[in-house]
Each structure stands twice: as structure tokens, then as C-alpha cells.
Amino acid sequence: MTSPVTVGVLALQGAFAAHLSILRDLGVEACEVKTNEQLASIDAIVIPGGESTTMSMLLVKGDMLNPLRQRVVDGLPVFGTCAGMILCSERIEDGRADQHCLSALPIVSRRNGYGRQIDSFEAELDVTGLDEPFHGVFIRAPVVDSVGDDVSVLAAVDGQPVLCSHGPVTVASFHPELSGDSRLHRRWLIDAGLLPEGLAEASDETAEVTP
Amino acid sequence: MTDQSLPSQARSTGSPLVKRGLAEMLKGGVIMDVVNPEQARIAEDAGAVAVMALERVPSDIRKEGGVSRMSDPEMIQGIQEVCSIPVMAKARIGHFAEAQILQSLGVDYIDESEVLTPADETHHIDKFAFDVPFVCGATNLGEALRRISEGACMIRSKGEAGTGNVVEAVRHIRSINGDIRKITQADSAELFEWAKQLRAPLPLIQEIAETGELPVPVFCAGGIATPADASLVMQLGAQAVFVGSGIFKSDEPVKMANAIVEAATHYQDPQILAKVSTGLGDAMKGLEMATLETKLAERGW
Numbered sequence: 001m002t003s004p005v006t007v008g009v010l011a012l013q014g015a016f017a018a019h020l021s022i023l024r025d026l027g028v029e030a031c032e033v034k035t036n037e038q039l040a041s042i043d044a045i046v047i048p049g050g051e052s053t054t055m056s057m058l059l060v061k062g063d064m065l066n067p068l069r070q071r072v073v074d075g076l077p078v079f080g081t082c083a084g085m086i087l088c089s090e091r092i093e094d095g096r097a098d099q100h101c102l103s104a105l106p107i108v109s110r111r112n113g114y115g116r117q118i119d120s121f122e123a124e125l126d127v128t129g130l131d132e133p134f135h136g137v138f139i140r141a142p143v144v145d146s147v148g149d150d151v152s153v154l155a156a157v158d159g160q161p162v163l164c165s166h167g168p169v170t171v172a173s174f175h176p177e178l179s180g181d182s183r184l185h186r187r188w189l190i191d192a193g194l195l196p197e198g199l200a201e202a203s204d205e206t207a208e209v210t211p
Numbered sequence: 212m213t214d215q216s217l218p219s220q221a222r223s224t225g226s227p228l229v230k231r232g233l234a235e236m237l238k239g240g241v242i243m244d245v246v247n248p249e250q251a252r253i254a255e256d257a258g259a260v261a262v263m264a265l266e267r268v269p270s271d272i273r274k275e276g277g278v279s280r281m282s283d284p285e286m287i288q289g290i291q292e293v294c295s296i297p298v299m300a301k302a303r304i305g306h307f308a309e310a311q312i313l314q315s316l317g318v319d320y321i322d323e324s325e326v327l328t329p330a331d332e333t334h335h336i337d338k339f340a341f342d343v344p345f346v347c348g349a350t351n352l353g354e355a356l357r358r359i360s361e362g363a364c365m366i367r368s369k370g371e372a373g374t375g376n377v378v379e380a381v382r383h384i385r386s387i388n389g390d391i392r393k394i395t396q397a398d399s400a401e402l403f404e405w406a407k408q409l410r411a412p413l414p415l416i417q418e419i420a421e422t423g424e425l426p427v428p429v430f431c432a433g434g435i436a437t438p439a440d441a442s443l444v445m446q447l448g449a450q451a452v453f454v455g456s457g458i459f460k461s462d463e464p465v466k467m468a469n470a471i472v473e474a475a476t477h478y479q480d481p482q483i484l485a486k487v488s489t490g491l492g493d494a495m496k497g498l499e500m501a502t503l504e505t506k507l508a509e510r511g512w
Binding site: 011012013014015016017018034049050051053054057058061082083094095096111112116117118119120121122123124137138139140157158175178179 | 219220221222223224225226228229232233235236237238239240255257258259260261295296297314317319320342343344469472473475476477480
């Protein structure tokens with residue numbers, strides 16, 4: 001039996017509550033992260049959707065940017081969704097000049113690349129390793145402009161990557177926390193070695209992960 | 212950019228989940244009223260999650276009187292050009308033609324707002340007919356549920372806009388969340404009576420009894436003027452705040468905007484709130500409820 005892990009959800013702004021509830025449904029210990037103290041106590045972090053420029057500013061105001069960067073460099077597993085994907089990127093297009101990113105994986109994101117709210121959409125995604133499609137909800141979503149050679153693209157819309165992984169880091173340009181489906185959270189936790197596969201499958205009857 | 216020559220994957224736009232989704236993304240944030248591109252820049256620089264483009268802030272509407280309408284499209288577009296965050300705009304209650312125009316401009320959210328002069332005294336806009344999501348004001352749970360049954364994807368308290376006085380917003384948030392708590396305690400027979408009393412659809416009442424929350428996010432608006440006000444309403448259950456006159460009618464709008472953004476994140480941390488509340492200059496002057504000639508919250512039903 002491994003010691004229990006705690007997954008933090010960056011809770012400066014955005015849809016953090018939905019992530020917490022999915023993680024708790026998976027039987028994982030999950031907590032909000034708003035301070036460096038909380039950041040120091042977690043074993044993995046979800047960076048939720050929301051307004052990426054606001055989150056970047058709040059990370060700076062709370063002196064959290066460098067501690068978070070350091071933890072990412074040290075191998076902290078990260079799951080970034082929408083704004084969280086933007087923050088995880090190596091470079092941001094169409095962001096603000098003062099907007100920071102964490103370089104958690106080698107991708108370039110273009111903020112609001114799919115357009116304004118009127119262009120927000122839902123689509124069924126074929127995800128590598130999942131038997132059934134995943135329902136993707138894209139809200140003023142960022143586009144992945146380019147990915148590094150060693151990044152795995154797990155799903156795409158019209159040829160553009162929307163779900164990528166790189167070691168313990170997974171990013172989605174959509175919102176898995178809004179479609180009531182925990183398969184991507186679980187897969188990320190398993191990939192990061194934080195959730196034993198057998199236990200994870202036993203805790204969720206509806207979803208299936210192919211090893 | 213999508214290559215139009217490729218067969219594109221099936222996408223559905225304007226769905227309820229997509230419309231509510233943006234409201235989910237604004238949680239924990241501050242939406243600021245702005246009347247020109249310069250203010251919009253200040254708002255975005257301070258960390259606003261969205262701006263509300265309008266011609267006059269509510270306190271000026273109050274002062275100047277006259278009929279208050281949708282803003283000039285040129286002014287809204289000017290704000291869209293300088294802003295990379297979502298831009299909202301207001302339509303008059305029942306004025307679906309204004310809403311159609313706003314949708315064609317590509318605004319990200321429409322506020323069917325009592326701050327403007329109502330255009331229809333019987334009907335609110337059929338919000339299901341639009342792909343752009345709507346936020347509507349409410350003073351109590353019944354009103355909130357009626358707006359949701361018309362397609363609103365976000366509810367905000369009405370408060371009393373343009374007063375810098377948070378008392379009405381507190382009343383509305385307490386009323387909405389207090390009734391939700393009572394409904395979760397009601398038995399199934401009592402839910403019929405709740406639906407009747409609140410003049411709200413029974414299925415929504417039954418849903419609340421089960422989930423203990425509104426089916427859409429609830430934000431607070433109307434009279435928020437300080438970081439402490441933002442903390443108060445968020446501790447009472449608001450999931451984000453709209454600040455209208457409170458920022459640009461204060462002594463130091465930049466400082467006030469920054470402080471309220473931090474307050475919305477750290478609303479449960481009095482030490483951080485004390486720090487961000489320090490040295491802000493005077494908040495907007497504000498008005499006592501008893502002195503008001505017009506109560507905007509009484510518009511809509």
C-alpha cells in the first residue's frame with residue numbers, strides 16, 4: 001500500500017470546484033491551492049479552466065509563480081485544462097505581454113484560438129487508449145499551435161491537437177471537468193503513478209482505461 | 212486557424228452546456244463595468260475575468276436619468292478590440308432586438324438588465340432562442356428560477372446598482388441561498404407548495420431539492436464597492452462578483468480594481484483582505500436606500 005496522495009487544484013480563479021468534485025469521486029484526497037503553503041503539501045496539481053491572464057496575475061501577486069515553476073521542474077504531475085493548458089505551455093500566442101507560463105511541456109498555445117464564446121462548441125473526441133469517445137466541451141478554447149517531438153497527441157479536432165501528454169503532464173484545450181466523465185483525470189493519475197490501476201478501475205464502474 | 216477545405220469534425224455550438232460553461236470559467240473572478248476602451252484596459256490589467264461594456268455606469272444613469280438603452284455598437288467594438296478577456300453587454304429587459312444586435316457583434320455574454328430601462332413590462336427575452344448566453348438579475352429564488360426557465364445561464368443578484376451600498380445585494384443573495392437551504396429540507400409534498408409560492412417550475416424546485424444548488428452559477432452584483440464587500444457576498448455563497456460604479460467612481464480605480472480581484476480569490480482569508488484593503492483611498496461615496504427615487508431592483512419580475 002502506497003502512502004495516500006493529495007492532489008491540489010489551483011483555486012485562484014475558475015472552474016476549480018468541478019475538478020475537486022471529480023477527483024473526490026475517484027476516491028482521491030483533493031484540496032484547493034491558493035497559497036505557497038498549500039502548494040508545498042501536494043503531490044500533483046490540476047490547473048483548471050478560467051481566465052489565464054487573471055490566474056497569471058494572481059500567481060505573481062501571491063508570490064507563487066516561482067515556487068510553482070520549481071515544483072514543475074522537479075517533476076510535479078500537472079493536469080492543465082483550457083486556461084490551465086495555456087499556463088502549462090512553453091509559449092503563449094495572443095496572450096498579454098505580461099502573461100507568464102510554466103513550460104511544463106513543449107507546446108505553443110494560442111489563446112482563444114477557437115474564437116469567442118459564440119464559437120464555443122462540444123464535440124465527440126476519439127482519445128488514444130479510451131474505448132469510448134470522450135465528450136469534449138470547448139469554451140473560448142485555446143488552440144495548440146505546435147508540439148515538441150516527444151509530446152504525445154492523444155486526441156485532435158480537425159487535425160489540431162486538443163489533448164496532449166508529456167511525462168507526468170497532461171493538457172487539454174477542453175474541459176473534462178464539465179462533462180461529468182472522470183476517465184481523463186484517472187488516466188493522468190495512473191500515468192503519473194499516483195493511482196494504482198486496479199484500485200482505480202474498481203472505484204469506477206462506468207469508465208474503462210486500456211492499459 | 213481551421214482549414215476550411217478539410218472535412219470538419221461535428222461540432223455543436225450554442226448548447227446549454229457550452230453557454231453555462233463560460234459562467235463556470237468566470238467563477239472566483241471579478242467582472243467590471245467599463246464605459247470606454249481605456250477603462251477596459253485598466254480592468255484587464257487589474258485581472259478582471261470579463262468586462263461589461265456599457266455607456267454609463269449605473270451611478271451616472273441614476274444621476275442623469277432618461278431612458279437607458281443598449282450601448283452604441285461602435286463603443287462595444289472599441290472595447291472588444293482592446294480586450295482579450297470576455298466582453299459582456301447589456302440589453303433592456305424584454306428587448307430581444309437589442310439582444311440580436313449584441314449577438315451579431317459577438318459579445319460573449321448578454322446581461323438582460325434592470326439597470327437599463329425595461330422595454331417590455333410583461334415578457335423577458337426568450338433566451339433559448341440565442342446562441343450567446345444570458346445572465347439575468349434576481350432578487351429572490353422565484354425570480355432566479357423564472358429567468359432560468361427562460362434560458363438564463365447565469366444568475367446574479369440585482370442588488371441596487373449605482374449606490375455603492377451592498378445591503379440590497381446581501382438581501383438578495385441571502386434570500387436566494389436561504390430558500391435553497393429550506394428546499395433541501397422539504398419533503399416531496401412540500402415541493403409543490405414551494406413551486407406555487409415561488410411561482411417557479413416544479414422540475415427546477417425538485418432539482419434544487421436534490422442537488423442543493425441552482426442549476427447555473429450564482430454571482431453577486433449591485434452595490435459592491437470594496438474588497439470587504441466582495442468577501443462578504445462570496446462568503447454568503449456568491450461564486451463571483453460584478454463591480455459596476457464601485458471601481459471607476461472610487462478615488463483610485465486601479466488600486467481598487469486590483470484589490471477587489473485579490474479579494475475575490477482570498478475572500479476567506481482576513482489577513483490577505485486586510486492587506487489588499489490598505490491604502491485604497493476613498494471608495495465611491497454611496498447612497499442610502501431611503502434616499503433613492505428609483506429602485507432599479509424593482510424592474511423585472
